[in-house]
Amino acid sequence: MDAKGLRAGGRGGQSGGVAGEVWLREERPRRDTLTRDRITAAAVELLDEYGTAHLTMRKLAERLEVAAPTLYWHVRTKDDVLDLAVDAIFAEVAIPARTGDWTADARTLVLRWRATMLRHPWSPTLIGRPMLGPNVLARTEFLQSTLARSGRTGAALAAATHGLANLTVGAALTESTWHGQLPRTSAYELIRANADRYPTLAANHHLDAPDQDALFDQAVRTFLAGLDQDV
Template sequence: MRETEFDQPQRQTPGGSRGGEPGSVWLREESARSRPAPLSRARIVDAAVTLLDQHGIDGLTMRRLAQSLDVTSTALYWHVKTKEDVLDLAVDHVFGDVPFPEPTDDWRADARALVRDWRAVMLRHPWSPGLIGRPMLGPNVLARTEYLQSALVRGGFTDLRLAVATRLLANYVIGAALTEATWRLVEGSAVRATARQLIAASPDAYPTLNASGHLDATRWGDDELFERGLDAILAMEP
């Protein structure tokens, strides 16, 4: 099945433009023109998330998406302009599954709860971490970033320290989820075990990696490594 131009990612900078319009779906106003019923943007995004969970980013095409909705690709164009729009909407949609912890007097516990659930949601949708370098301006993403920063502000962070702490936590959870999701995709072929054997077979070249148990999943699991890393980050002072 050949992809159409509509399926292919558009070349643009994160804040760039196509045809004189802002590049991100979040920076464009929705068209007020009449749209064919019963199709809606919400239905499109729900179907897209299902396809992404099943087939990953490369497996999502506008033609396949239209077929899953029993509409034509042209009908999709009334609601989304490109596949990139769909991806942006899908990422924000799954962020809506990250619950808001009830704020407490312990800012570290609040930040931990949010970040822990953020990781869990990304691992349930393993395609999502790889997309989070895109413009993150959707309402679900912004609301959860607001919660995270409000917890940090209650911890005494301001100005540059607040920006640094926000980025540190966000980059940590995204990077951890991306790494774990990638490993999980190849675990069936025992790639991690093979990688560990490669290191163990060269103790002179990698003495520290051998001593530290690098890539040895039998020593520490992903959950423990994630929690210990989060401990280290949240030990920071404003």
């Protein structure tokens, strides 16, 4: 995702920094009672309430009841805040206990991952950012090490990891974006009314699946079954 539109001014209102940069800098020594954890928790609250478009450094400072210069001591830009917030919600994705079935372990992780993103519907739009936070990396490590148990290495392992991660993010993005918009039944009625143009879509009730959880679970099972057979 292009994060250009999500950036806010840095210290003194000047632009600066890029997505992901916060993870490449050491946290500055504290000179007040404010902490990154408090900033991150407040940012997640605001994002849950208003989404990314309406999150501003001013609103964040007001939520924390601090002056803007105090906030900028800990985070330089809105990009910093977004990176911290995305990583924070990944802490909600419980890492599964390893079993003897690598496909089951991978499935459990991504089901939890999608559920977390749907609880924070702003998050799927930000997953294209450099994901270098400790919570994200810990879960990505689990996912790739789990898929490595299939016998894959190198490019084949990378492709499997990216494929499953992109399936998960894409599903969450579609669902969170669709939520509150045009009803799926109305969309399916359009397809059915033009069944001569879209016979396969009409016959298989494209966009009319009543249970999105079950649909995603089946998609994951299908993906993993293909990996299991392709080793």
